[in-house]
Amino acid sequence: MQAKETILLLGGTGFIGRNIIDYVLIQKDFNNYKIIVLSRDIQKNFGERVEFVTGNYENKDVLISLFSKYSFTKVFHCATSTTPLSSSNNVLYDINGNLIATIGLLDVMKEFGCNFILYLSSGGAVYGEKHLDLISENEICNPVSSYGVVKLTIENYLRLYKKQQGINYLILRVSNPFGKFHSSENQGIVNIAIRRSLVGKDLEVWGDGTQSKDYIFIDDLVVIIFQLLKRNIVNKTINVGSGKSNQLNRILDIIKIYLPALKVTYLASKATDVKDFCLDISLLQSILDFEFTVFEEAIKKTILFEKKQLK
Numbered sequence: 606m607q608a609k610e611t612i613l614l615l616g617g618t619g620f621i622g623r624n625i626i627d628y629v630l631i632q633k634d635f636n637n638y639k640i641i642v643l644s645r646d647i648q649k650n651f652g653e654r655v656e657f658v659t660g661n662y663e664n665k666d667v668l669i670s671l672f673s674k675y676s677f678t679k680v681f682h683c684a685t686s687t688t689p690l691s692s693s694n695n696v697l698y699d700i701n702g703n704l705i706a707t708i709g710l711l712d713v714m715k716e717f718g719c720n721f722i723l724y725l726s727s728g729g730a731v732y733g734e735k736h737l738d739l740i741s742e743n744e745i746c747n748p749v750s751s752y753g754v755v756k757l758t759i760e761n762y763l764r765l766y767k768k769q770q771g772i773n774y775l776i777l778r779v780s781n782p783f784g785k786f787h788s789s790e791n792q793g794i795v796n797i798a799i800r801r802s803l804v805g806k807d808l809e810v811w812g813d814g815t816q817s818k819d820y821i822f823i824d825d826l827v828v829i830i831f832q833l834l835k836r837n838i839v840n841k842t843i844n845v846g847s848g849k850s851n852q853l854n855r856i857l858d859i860i861k862i863y864l865p866a867l868k869v870t871y872l873a874s875k876a877t878d879v880k881d882f883c884l885d886i887s888l889l890q891s892i893l894d895f896e897f898t899v900f901e902e903a904i905k906k907t908i909l910f911e912k913k914q915l916k
Contacts, residue, residue: 610638611675613719615662615710616683617642620793621725621779621823623786625681626655628827635831641675643667663706665713672717680714680722682707685752688792689730689877692752699751707759711766721773721839723830724763728778728819728846729879731757739885742778742842750877760842773839777830780846780884784823784903785910794853795820795904798860799911802867812874814854819846819883822903825895832893846884847897859904 616622617640626642629635630651640655647657660667662684671677686702687695714722730753731746748754763774783795790797794810801808829845861867874880889895898906 610635610678612638612640613671613675613677613680614640614642614683615681616644616685616725617657618644618646619683620787620789621782621826622681622683624784624823624827625683625830626651627786628831630654632831634835641671641677643671662710663702665709668710668713669716672713672719677714677717677719678721680710680719682710682722682724687752687755689750689752689879690875691791692755693750693877696751699755704755704758704762708762711762711770711772714772715766715770720771722763722775723834724759724774724776726756726760726776726778726842727753728780728844728884729753729882731760731778732879732882734879735882739848739883740844741885742844742888749879752877753879767840775833775839776842777833777845778842778884779826780819780821780844780882782821782823782826784907786823787907795856795860795907796911798857798867799864799908802860802864803911803915805866807868807870808857809870809872810853810857811872811878812853812880813871814857814869815852816874816878816880817850817852817883818879818881819848819850820856820900821845821847822898822900822906824903824906825897829889829893829895832895836892838892841888843889843892844884844886845889846886847900848884848886848890849900850881850883851900856904859901860908863905863908 629638642657687699692699732740733747733749746757766772787793787796798808
């Protein structure tokens with residue numbers, strides 16, 4: 606019998622967090638997981654294996670209360686209160702709400718003996734504009750937004766807390782995910798484009814659409830996360846993307862095959878947006894033998910999900 610895992614999930618009502626919950630509830634391999642979601646937004650009842658607690662992880666007293674009640678074996682940190690654009694508009698808010706809050710979390714983990722944290726970083730924002738065909742984990746990071754600076758700084762503190770306090774980490778530098786349970790209107794161009802088309806609204810694109818980025822289907826991302834956990838991969842920083850870049854205009858053309866009413870308005874590009882990047886996933890592939898969903902098929906599945914949300 607598998608030992609019980611009690612997980613504190615931060616960002617559980619967000620895009621990736623919601624998919625993590627869905628995966629755990631479906632996959633029998635993770636029947637031993639009990640998930641406690643700390644969130645300001647309370648979701649529907651998922652059953653006894655998922656419990657929602659109202660609160661904000663920025664509040665250390667809330668964390669202490671939770672860690673006193675539950676014997677957490679792992680923390681999944683999927684939370685962020687900013688985007689690359691919004692972070693640079695209010696840098697102090699970004700620092701306090703993400704960096705300082707995470708350091709407070711690490712201190713509480715140390716106090717209660719919880720020694721593993723999964724941290725979802727950013728495969729675009731931490732690197733900045735590199736002008737390379739593939740970006741490996743060994744590249745020097747030059748973020749162009751506060752969002753990227755804070756993500757990178759959190760990564761460095763995780764490494765420091767491992768060295769000084771023995772808290773194990775797994776840092777995943779994720780490319781641009783898309784798929785089911787996405788809801789943001791500020792980040793995630795694939796889902797946003799599909800939704801805008803379905804409701805008859807124009808899509809606003811920063812730049813001329815020739816920017817080329819690495820995109821990953823959320824179903825693939827979540828499987829990768831849990832395969833890495835299953836293999837007990839710790840104290841590594843790993844790029845998680847498709848390893849292929851797709852030009853935005855090509856993505857929009859694929860969407861137009863199924864949703865020909867999509868209309869696009871091109872605007873000036875933003876200084877905080879990393880325009881071109883593709884992750885080198887050699888390290889990931891050396892650990893996992895993984896087959897990605899065909900990109901066009903992933904787009905079709907995402908369209909079907911978004912259509913269902915309108916019913």
